[in-house]
Amino acid sequence: MATRKEIKQEAVARVKDERAAKRARKDELEAMTSDERTAAKASDKTAARDAKAAAKEERAEVRSTMNRAQRRELKRRERVYRKVKHRPRRAIGWGLTAAAGIGVVALAAPYASAFGRIAGLEFNDAGPEAVAAREAALEVVEAISDEGMVLVQNDDDVLPLADAAKVNVFSFASFNLLLGGGGSGGTAVAGAPTLYEGLEGQGIEYNEDLYATMEEAGAEHTEGSSNFLVQIAEMAMGNAGNAEPAPDYLTDEVMEQAAGYSDTAIVTIGVAGGEGTDLTQEGLQLTDEQIALLDTVTAHQDDVILVVNAGNQMELGFVEDYPQIKSVVWMGIPGPQGAVSLAKIMSGEVNPSGRLTDTYAYDVASAPGAENLGSHSYTNADRAFLEYEEGIYVGYRYYETRYLDDEAGYEAAVQYPFGHGLSYTDFQWDAIEPVITDDTVTVDVEVTNTGDVAGKDVVQAYFSAPYNGGIEKSAIELAGYAKTGELEPGQSETVTIEWDVQDMASWDTEAGNYVLDAGDYAISMATNVHTPVATFDHEVADAVVYTADADTGYEYASQFAFAEGDVTYLSRDDWEGTYPTAPDGTEEASDEVLALMDPEIVPAEGEAPTYGADNGIELADLVGLDMDDPQWDAFLDQLTLDETIELFSYGAYKTAEVDRLGIPSMTMLDSPAGLNSLFASLEAAAYPSEIVIASTWNDELAYAVGESVGTEAGIYGVDVWYAPGMNLHRTAMGGRDFEYFSEDPLISGKMAAGMVNGAQDQGVLTTIKHFVLNDQEVNARSGINVFTSEQALRELYLAPFEIAVKESAPTGAMSSFINIGGKWAGGSSELLQNVLRGEWGFDGFVSTDAVLGSWMDPAQAALNGNDVMLAVLAPGTVSATEAAVEEDPVGIGNGLRDRVHQLLYTVTLTGALS
Structure with missing residues (x-):
């Protein structure tokens, strides 16, 4: 087994070699004529795509011959390599300019006066009405975190916990749940209940000896800054979130005590997001320390509950490597009552009814949009650029379309589909044939709770449009949804989902309007985007063209030719040939783009406005x-x-x-x-x-x-x-x-x-x-x-x-x-x-x-x-x-x-x- 230092040295050398080769190629391209450069770049793009495919096949073949420990070391090497390779991407955005740029001391008088107007704002936040409003808000906050958390996995019905349950809570992250994001979109959650307080409130006992052990090892509850500029700066410097140390403190003695206390464990992992910087793929994977923690915990605990405390899709494929991880709860970034709601879900006071709003892929970089994410700049202009080469194939639109009729490929790519979520009870649906007019689609679904506890269910409606080449179409799209009220066992409720027929049309850029193609449409009621419960067929005999907005009557027209650029967009006609590739550093802004970047003002003719009249x-x-x-x-x-x-x-x-x-x-x-x-x-x-x-x-x-x-x-x-x-x-x-x-x-x-x-x-x-x-x-x-x-x-x-x-x-x-x-x-x-x-x-x-x-x-x-x-x-x-x-x-x-x-x-x- 290589040491951490050796792995990092290997990654640094590999990246240096790649960058040297990239610089050399850039010099070669710059020495070419324009036509030669265009041909060479096209050839490079094909070669890069072929090399990537070959490398993927080679990795798969090598992995198939490895044992678990070897696979982990390979993953570790790749993580370190990606971290070194993408390090330049991390310093972005506001950085510290927001905090530094508006320092009042450094400002000239007019600027200080302008800033003073804002800094001098005062708010009536101490009166009885304000206090009452904040107290009332807590009920809303808790209702949302109750319903927004998602039970992702629940093998052997480990959740909800039995009455008077005892649990071992591991991980430093459990001391400081991520309850709010950073930056202007964040919130101050100082004083919010901790996970441990939430468990106590539900009568769930936790191992206090284990808690003390983690405290002695350095775990502590911290409030975090409530200043949003400080939060932005922390994100830019990489200081946000919970750092999990190596679990050396979990000695054999500690783990024996824990095993004697309970065979159920809770482990929390999390990722902090914030304004001003993006995450990396590595940042959405387990760290070496978290892997070591899970290795230790699963070696001594039979039933492990994993809590995913993140606002981004983490790579959760590791769950399948640990059969002891029975339950997975995604809590997101849930606000100040998050710990309370999480504990209520664990106790069974709340039956989870949340559903994922993103696709969870085993490899987050398998999304085509990830290929050119990051920092790319022109050689002839001081401006960065980004090309959405994936076109319409974002999230489930990509995975459901790319792996249409390839279930094995889909299962290898997607762990949890868009819309996925479990419950502690069971539901039965009776979907009635859709009523379709020229304008609307209406579907009624009777939902019956056939289980033993009360709960809410989510009915999701999707449509699939015919595709025969031409305008790109996702294999499936969300058309509507409805959530039931709380249904007691045996109780039923009929929900109605309605959408406009035009919502199933596609934008035809060449014609400058929407078109509903003729052909067979499928309308499905589903528990998630990949799991239909009932499917109905609908034929559109003749194409329908929508030339004007139905609400305003405004005539449609293509407006954004300047946004298309010189870009090849991903097409389901040729996945491999049109798949996105990252820029190579030789890109130049065209004359047209340069003109858009520096718009010219042509003085208008006519009369200037009237100023300063006295009209009373x-x-x-x-x-x-x-x-x-x-x-x-x-x-x-x-x-x-x-x-x-x-x-x-x-x-x-x-x-x-x-x-x-x-x-x-x-x-x-x-x-x-x-x-x-x-x-x-x-x-x-x-x-x-x-x-x-x-x-x-x-x-x-x-x-x-x-x-x-x-x-x-x-x-x-x-x-x-x-x-x-x-x-x-x-x-x-x-x-x-x-x-x-x-x-x-x-x-x-x-x-x-x-x-x-x-x-x-x-x-x-x-x-x-x-x-x-x-x-x-x-x-x-x-x-x-x-x-x-x-x-x-x-x-x-x-x-x-x-x-x-x-x-x-x-x-x-x-x-x-x-x-x-x-x-x-x-x-x-x-x-x-x-x-x-x-x-x-x-x-x-x-x-x-x-x-x-x-x-x-x-x-x-x-x-x-x-x-x-x-x-x-x-x-x-x-x-x-x-x-x-x-x-x-x-x-x-x-x-x-x-x-x-x-x-x-x-x-x-x-x-x-x-």
Whole structure:
């Protein structure tokens, strides 16, 4: 057996050799002509694909001849190699620039004043109403963590534990459960019950001698920082999470005592995610120390319960190497009542009813999107780029399609399918033949609890569209879902799932519309994406073309040719030939992309807006008026240019005010897991992360979160909530996956709509975010160019936002840092005007994400539909906007007027004027 040092030295040497070869090849390519280089790169891509396939076959052959110990050492070598190879990817994003860049001491006077506006925010969080709201929120929080946790495995019915059970709790991670994520999407969970307190509350005894042994070895309960900038910095430096030491402290004597105490053990593993950095594949695997811990525990304990405390899909194939691991509970990042809910599930007080919202693959890097995840830059421009070469094949859409009619291949790739989850009881379904009209599909399913304990069930509906080449189609897609109420043994409930026929159509980029192809469709009711209970056939005799949005009448058209790039997208016609490959470091931005990165302002002709009129109108006079009421023009004429620019520029957490016109400021706060203030003190309730909310598959609980946050916000004087987050889990490595709902756009959109409706019914506005393609943290805050097919953009990444807009009418949206192709999302009229406002009928305001770079150009925002700049250091934005108006007084001037019109209309919808 090689030592750790020897393995690392071997990995370093291997990576050095690979990098040297890559540099040499790069030099060779640069010396070629353009045509030669194109041919050579194509050849390299084919060779790389062939080499990868050959290496995979060789590894499989070698592994088949190894014993368990040899296989583990091989895995260990590969983990260390990947860690060394991908180390450059880890330092990304905010890094420490957020904390350092806004240090007040270093700021000039105007910047200090701008920052002081935010830091000076005060909240009414100590009164009896506020205290009562936080107490009420705990009930919502616990209900969600009760229903959001997923019983993934339960061999021999080890769970629930018997009455008066005794357990051995192992792992340092058990001392500090990960209850909230890091960054602006995190929450402060100081004082939350520990796992041990949760067990005690359920009458489950734990081995106190073992607990003391771990304490003596260095395990301790820590609160963690409640400052979100500190959390971001910790993530960037790799300090977040629980480090498991080598289990040397588990001596033979300790383990003999534990075996005498109980034959049941609990082991916790976890992964922390946060804003500003992504995870690596290695980070989603067991460490050597965790493997050693499991080796030790399983050698002395017959029944092991594994608790997976992570917001990202970890690689859990190791569970199959340990027959002693009988039960697996995924608890996600569950908020402050997580330990209580986990203990209730273990005791049986709560029958788990959560379902996974992601596919759990044995190898997270087997997802095609993982091939080009990371940091890649142009040779001719100071800009990173990312190509979504996988097209529509994200999550289950890839695995279910790639392994269609290949069950052995599927079982080798997927451990737990999307939608998977177990219960302590059994259910029987009676699905009635779907009722299908020209517009809708409706299915009724009678669910009966045939087991011995009460429980809730989730009915999932899927459709499969015919594919004969042409437009890419997933072999199966989620069409709808419903969750039953609590059913007592023998009790039944009929649930109804309905969706639009158009939801089964595909985007035809060439034609610029949606098309429902003719052919045979399968409609299935299933317990997860791979396990149908009842399937029905439906024939579409003739193709149906949808040329306009059914809700708004807006005519469809392809809008995002500039986002497609020079990219070959994955096709089920040729999996091997179109499979993604990582960039080789020689990529150049095309002239077209360079032009998008540096947009030119052509001064407009016409009349500049009127400024400084004296019409005697205050903003309160406009409350209740439509945006197109003539009174608005008379009111806006009163603004000076300086006031207009300030209203547009000061959009970070507190908007600008104009006392002479009765314009108050709005207070706007993060985050999807509960209100937080980056710069001012605020005590507010912490909620489960969005992935746990989605894992309830219960729209009513999503509404309850929004309702609870909205109630709090009203008490604290908060007008706008920066939530919910709606980007997709494109890969398992996304640093903010905990903060987003799922790999699937439908459940993401439905959950978001529930949260928005809940908050806005309390009079608190929301901003659905981050619009769009903010699915990776690497380079996100440096203006990365993201390329994707328009089909994938519409069917996956835009779809959650479209659902939310149409089902909850959010009053705000937050554009992303991302450059679509090369055009900043906050400066894209195609995105903000044509699709968001035109196709979908959105009539709210759009804010930027935090203004961190010059690519977030206020001139482009003003011209193209982004209403307010979330600029912490607003004077810089003011200066840039003033320069733009001087260059183009008509175009930028009228653009700013439109932006401020939308913003002030939003103010009239809040309680800020009361």
